[in-house]
Amino acid sequence: MGNFKVAAFCFVAILLTGAPATVLIGRTEPAAVSWTPALVVVAIAVVGYAGCYWLRKRASERYLVRAEVDRTFSGSPVFAYTLIAWVLIAGAGGMVMGTFFATKPVEEDSYRQGLADYPLPVLFLFAGLMVLAGAGYSARVFRRTHEVPWLRTRGIAVERAQIERLRPKEAVKLWLVGAAIDGMLFLSGLLPRLISGDKPEKDELALGVLGVVGGPGIVSFVLLVVMLFAWPTRGAAFDALRQPSSLVAIALVVLGMAIGDSAVGGILALAGVLLGSITCMNIQNRGSQPWLGFLYLAGNYAIGYLSAPNGGSALPVGFVGWSIALVAAAYTIREAYKHWKDWPMLVPVARPADWHG
Incomplete structure (x- = not known):
């Protein structure tokens, strides 16, 4: 269930990242738009994404060993590796999306025309916030599955209860x-x-x-x-x-x-x-x-x-x-x-x- 939600967040992140990419690539004439840069970025992103997740697993294992020795649970490196992986995959997906729409002519009420109402910095802000949110949730799912049980069984830490109220x-x-x-x-x-x-x-x-x-x-x-x-x-x-x-x-x-x-x-x-x-x-x-x-x-x-x-x-x-x-x-x-x-x-x-x- 958690992995399905992570995939849903990733899909939304790619959609939001595709908005500023569409604006930037769309400044080129449709006939001059090339798919080569997008395909190269996708290949780099796939390799980088896999590498980040492999490094995340190894770093998490070292963190757990250190946590048992020091009896502490702070300093997990999971989010950092997850964020880099999400930046790569969302950026590559957004570039593919931007290239696709940049090859289409601008028409009334089209997607590209609708983006004209949003300043480019705002589009980047929305995309960045979504990537941060998605990476954070993905890192949380990983920690809940791989780190929390390990820390709990060794009497170091437990996951905080989700239901609380402010006074x-x-x-x-x-x-x-x-x-x-x-x-x-x-x-x-x-x-x-x-x-x-x-x-x-x-x-x-x-x-x-x-x-x-x-x-x-x-x-x-x-x-x-x-x-x-x-x-x-x-x-x-x-x-x-x-x-x-x-x-x-x-x-x-x-x-x-x-x-x-x-x-x-x-x-x-x-x-x-x-x-x-x-x-x-x-x-x-x-x-x-x-x-x-x-x-x-x-x-x-x-x-x-x-x-x-x-x-x-x-x-x-x-x-x-x-x-x-x-x-x-x-x-x-x-x-x-x-x-x-x-x-x-x-x-x-x-x-x-x-x-x-």
Whole structure:
């Protein structure tokens, strides 16, 4: 089952890698596109992929021997070898895909035409995040099969329990900190406009405030719904959505929308959005962690800072826009590192299996 999910992740990674490859190779005239570079890269990738997996197995064996001597479980080299293998195979697959589409003429509503709405750096970012996620999951499957049983039988470490919850006070604190940072970024974006005399409209301010206080819940819900349609992530998404806090948040929003344009309906819908934001719809503390948490952080950044008004993607505009995006990226990376530290894959045998820290 795990290997099938790994294959599904690899397929998606190749699709996303094929997008920037299609744009780059597509800058050449269709008649001048050659399959030779793609075939050479595929041959190199296949050999490199096999070599990385062979080296991964040998490195894992040395790691386990050292772990038994030192009675520690940190420092597994599995992810590093897995990531290199995924970069090779996803890059080669993306190049084949890009070469194929580059030989086709650009037509209205075609795949190549649709890529015009996405800046090249954004396409590379999406591809890179998917390769990281897929390599991480693949490495986890390998460790769960080859390393965890070995460490468990020798009384060194066990795999951390998957089902845990944040305490309500901790969840509220995280939401308040995130809302405060988003609020400062939102205000810093408005300040230059106010100085130049460009007064924002009421609807624009309302959407901005809603994005600050309710953005985490909205982003989490969208990501979880998308995950429901992807077989490898369906179980984890369903687990997060069926938690009582998630169900109550969804029910409040649905009830508020059903009541319609009234004070009561607005209050109920806002209460549901706030509850979903405070809990992040359980996407950061349920299911397969830390990967769900990484997905939330990456999705929140992409939707919040790389989205155009028409729903597509766009790079930041101007010095202020780039400054906000870079500050937000630094904050996102910091939170991702903290999330990885808070949700370790392995915990010492001496501590409870559901230890969180």
